[in-house]
Amino acid sequence: MKCTVCKAPAVMDVRRHNGNFCRDHFLRLCRDQTAKAVKDFDMLSPGDRVLVAVSGGKDSLAAWDLLLELGYEADGLYLGLGIGGYSDASGDAARAFAEARGLHLVEVDLPRDHGFDVPSGAKAARRVPCSACGLSKRHLFDDAARRGGYDVVVTGHNLDDEAAVLFGNVLHWQADYLGRQLPVLPARHGFPKKVKPLVRLAERETAAYCVLRGIDYQVEECPMAEGNKHLGYKAALNQIEATSPGTKHDFYFGFLARASARFTPDAEAEQGGLVACSRCGSPTPGHEEGGEVCAFCRLVERAGGRSVPVELGPRR
Amino acid sequence: MQVLLRNPRRELSIDGPLRVHALLDRLDIHRDTVLVIRGDTLVPGDELLEDHDVVEIRPVISGGAT
Numbered sequence: 152m153k154c155t156v157c158k159a160p161a162v163m164d165v166r167r168h169n170g171n172f173c174r175d176h177f178l179r180l181c182r183d184q185t186a187k188a189v190k191d192f193d194m195l196s197p198g199d200r201v202l203v204a205v206s207g208g209k210d211s212l213a214a215w216d217l218l219l220e221l222g223y224e225a226d227g228l229y230l231g232l233g234i235g236g237y238s239d240a241s242g243d244a245a246r247a248f249a250e251a252r253g254l255h256l257v258e259v260d261l262p263r264d265h266g267f268d269v270p271s272g273a274k275a276a277r278r279v280p281c282s283a284c285g286l287s288k289r290h291l292f293d294d295a296a297r298r299g300g301y302d303v304v305v306t307g308h309n310l311d312d313e314a315a316v317l318f319g320n321v322l323h324w325q326a327d328y329l330g331r332q333l334p335v336l337p338a339r340h341g342f343p344k345k346v347k348p349l350v351r352l353a354e355r356e357t358a359a360y361c362v363l364r365g366i367d368y369q370v371e372e373c374p375m376a377e378g379n380k381h382l383g384y385k386a387a388l389n390q391i392e393a394t395s396p397g398t399k400h401d402f403y404f405g406f407l408a409r410a411s412a413r414f415t416p417d418a419e420a421e422q423g424g425l426v427a428c429s430r431c432g433s434p435t436p437g438h439e440e441g442g443e444v445c446a447f448c449r450l451v452e453r454a455g456g457r458s459v460p461v462e463l464g465p466r467r
Numbered sequence: 468m469q470v471l472l473r474n475p476r477r478e479l480s481i482d483g484p485l486r487v488h489a490l491l492d493r494l495d496i497h498r499d500t501v502l503v504i505r506g507d508t509l510v511p512g513d514e515l516l517e518d519h520d521v522v523e524i525r526p527v528i529s530g531g532a533t
Contacts, residue, residue: 162509355499373529389528393497
């Protein structure tokens, strides 16, 4: 197998691009695709203070590394979720990456800082673990960004992630979710801007990028994720992609180009009327008379943890 | 050859020579769901693996909270 660009021995095939690549040209492809996503969706501006949410897995570490390669300055944020040895190894990978490159890693630990972990919190709140985890992450990403004065939170969502979420949202016609499923969510209502610069890369490519860049990431799968719906959606899409390469790209980017705006009113209706949570102060849907408790504080209460007041900063 | 598999982690011994695609077919693994790694680099599907090779078959599909 030869590199489509230079005819040197190839190490990676990318079927939806109908190409094979040597190490150097594959890494260049990843940089180019990331730069295109950042530019096309106006993700980052000069002078932005950027915080990359890193789990220790392939996608988030690739996102951090790619942004640095493209010349951006970015700090990392690691959330300890209290998922036993999995969290221990994930934290080690994130810390090792930062330490080896002299980068600043902000750390928040759910058991230490909020008094509960994802497994016990999910059980107490009768939520599936991925739901409790996602809810906690979103709250803590926002809070850490505001406390640190960051303008933008970067996450490592890749093309497979976005296509699978879109698939699930379409199957169940989640109109408000469809209206928010964008590669960029602007800063508003006290929430920082959120961007997904890896939406043009599939997860096999982010994994390959890490291997070829010598990035030692957490390979083991989260034990709480086994059998979840998201993985089922990915498996279904991968079956289609196997016989029709490029389908996931067309599905997701076709949605952004032709359908996404139709759902914007649904998302805005859902996000309208935000008030401050009566316990932590973070923005949450509710009525102007107040007394509303945000979803994270309700989870904290059920899990027997502690609500911690957020810092809203000048952007509120 | 020695083959390391992940999630769950286990090791297999398989006779070579064998092309990467044939190895994955034998193990009933779809090529788009994994990377095959030898040393610090990737091994493409048409590469011939020898009896003395040590490779890792690493899954790339992850899915949790989004």
